[in-house]
Amino acid sequence: MHLSPDLMPSMPSSESTEYQPEELIPEQKASISCLAFWPDGSRLIAVVGSGLQIWNVKEKTREGEAIRGGFFTNFTTVSVSTDGRKFATGGTYRDGGQVLLWDTNSRRIEHTFDKPAMSHCLCVVHSSSDTRLLAYAVEREYMSDSLEVRNVADGSCVCVLEPRKGNTRCTRFSPDDTRLAACGVCIQIWDLATTRPSLEIKHRAHSLEWTKDGSHVIANNLACGQLMMYDARTGAQVRSWRDRAPGITAPHLWPCICMSVSPDGHFLASVRGNMVYVWELENAREVARYSFPRDMFCVAYSPNGDFIASGPFICRAPKERDTLVRRSRRASTAHAHLSVRCRR
Template sequence: TIESIPAKIFQGHENAVTSVAFFPSGDPMVTGESDGEMRIWDVEEGIQDGEVLNGHTGFVRCVAVSRDRKWIGSGHDDKKVIVWDATTREIKHTLEVHTRQVYSIDFSHDSQLLASGSHDGTARVWNAESGECVVGPITCNDRVWCIRFSPDDSHLATGTNLIQTWNARTGDLELTIEESVASLAWTNDGTEIIAAHDRDYVHFLSLSPTSTLLASSSEGDKFAFVWDIQTGQQVATYQHEDYVNCIAYTPTGKFIATASNDHNAHLWE
């Protein structure tokens, strides 16, 4: 069955909602828009929390929140990575080194580092507190669609037209898998990487906290899907009124958020 009535609708975006991420407790939630604006939402109340965050001039490609709740990160078509103070909601660092769009960012599990991957074919690792580039540029073979720290923060996985893992401290290449991917995630134990094939147009995926369910959405599709990883069976389907741009599990695994061109973010139970 296709569900089209979400548990909550976050209304008030003036443009397509392009990215979504949760604070570690699952509340609040951060969204990015196609015009560069970002908003923070009270998930429990379903309302916007505070003012719009303005730091970018282009499409917000990705947002992330550090696990210690100190930092919000964002990457954009304007080539910038911005680190925001999550408490004051002011810009802490504007990192202007990438020469093309920033497609993906990820905070390390210890919240000390922020990784960024760009259309320019490079990845970098930044000290979140100081804004210093501590690793990189790591030269990948093509535009970097996705970048993720391993659970123990020792490795960095990048998705291009290859899956590659790198030493997160030195930037040394460790492993290359010849698969073209648009999105990837590490399992909780760090032994496996789940990847979405670029050729199948699955552009966004999110793994449940237990690593048992996988949520996915595709470019140019109004639907989001949930899959049982063990059986490969589809267990849920969610529908927006327009294309789904991003998908994310809450840290508790109880809800899934979707961001869409219909100017809304939805929360599904």
């Protein structure tokens, strides 16, 4: 991806397409804090209230009963392995945190990772692209936070990292699984081969994503509606841009998976309030937006890039050819106006 170092404003609204979202989960009133597609895009799993629910995307039907973790368990995040055989959940259990690793077919718990009292697994659980590893962060009261990487096959601990206090809002493996990023009070990146921090970017962020080639990280600060792109090796800021949603405070519902990069790496979907925006990453131009009847807390691209899911809604995603058509039309219009002026 060619990235210009210029700071680019968002695209004028006249050049953005507003798509009509379709309700995938009819009459769903409970808040959805996190959702994830299966690798083939056929199913979608979501944290609904304190439980989990799986939907068939094509048929738009629920698959089985809601999954409950127990009377004292509240799920907060979910991540599906890239082979679709397992999914992981983070949440709270009694007075401590709990991460569970599930078998997809049986819906039974394979491994349980309980944390000490006064801890909360409120950050994102995230699976590596090769399905071997699972990362999650633990936020402790009056103690230092920790970021753990586990082996999915046997649940063994691969390494324990030490993020800065309050830096456990989002956790993401790099596309090649060699690095791990976390954000909160700042952005930190670790080299997993050495388990040492390789980069620290002193900007607050609530959610982050990697570009497809792993060369950059994208951070989202919900409080001010600012999106930032950084070089993942040097920490230099490549660009920064803002959405145009009215001012809102950062949500108290943590985590907030408020960004998703398209599978082809060309677009970024971001959510703020009751709006989802889609940006071209090469130039930070807004190409589409979706308006919802209430605030959304999560967004996810489908594996084939055809759809964007947010809360109980699913929307048709813009394609690169759509933006190329709009560019061609604008160029043709500009050329026509120039020809008229020349003839005059």
